[in-house]
Amino acid sequence: MKTINIAIDGPAGAGKSTIAKMVSAEMGYIYVDTGAMYRAVALYLTENNIPDEEAEKHMEEVEVSLKFVDGTQRVYLGDRDVSDLIRTPEISMAASRTSAIPAVRARLFDLQQKLARENNIIMDGRDIGTVVLPNADVKIFLTASAEERANRRYKELSEKPDCPTYEEILKDIIERDYNDMNRETAPLKQAEDAVLVDTTELTLEQSAAKIAEIIKERV
């Protein structure tokens, strides 16, 4: 049976994962966060002191897998749940570099396509509509200004100890955008047949409602 595949791409902090989670819960689809897979590989390389230049040689031994617990994705390296460990600023920056390595992308590509073949999914990332699922039923490119994305991230972190400044967060976002859009392999860009949604002026609820509407019109 053909599965329904929905691709959501866009830069860091545009709200992809929060919105995709809300919409997939509403529609009964599985939400697949591909950024978490790149983060898990980055964690593996970091923990084992493997420099990026040598990553390719180690790809066979990296075992990334996903499990879905009550509809929530957990990411595993081997049999270790690393879902929380991959959310640090260091791993964010490392994942941005790691994801530019073609051998890393090749390793995760098969896993992502298999998930899409076997399940009704909403998959988010940077190259889902362009490379991983070029025949997705619906493609959305979700974006917001860098300043607004930094603002949201700052609000999220401001309660926590050691919160970075707004300027530091903005600088990180601009650097990651640059890396993601300018790498040679599968750079972040809008697929020709993707619907552009800019959430700069929208609340989370408004953004989720808009995405749900776009999906329901098409499937």
Ligand code: DC
């Ligand atoms: O969405 P995120 O911030 O968790 O992604 C982490 C990094 O992985 C980010 O710098 C971009 C990269 N990435 C990618 O290159 N391709 C994807 N499909 C998903 C993420």
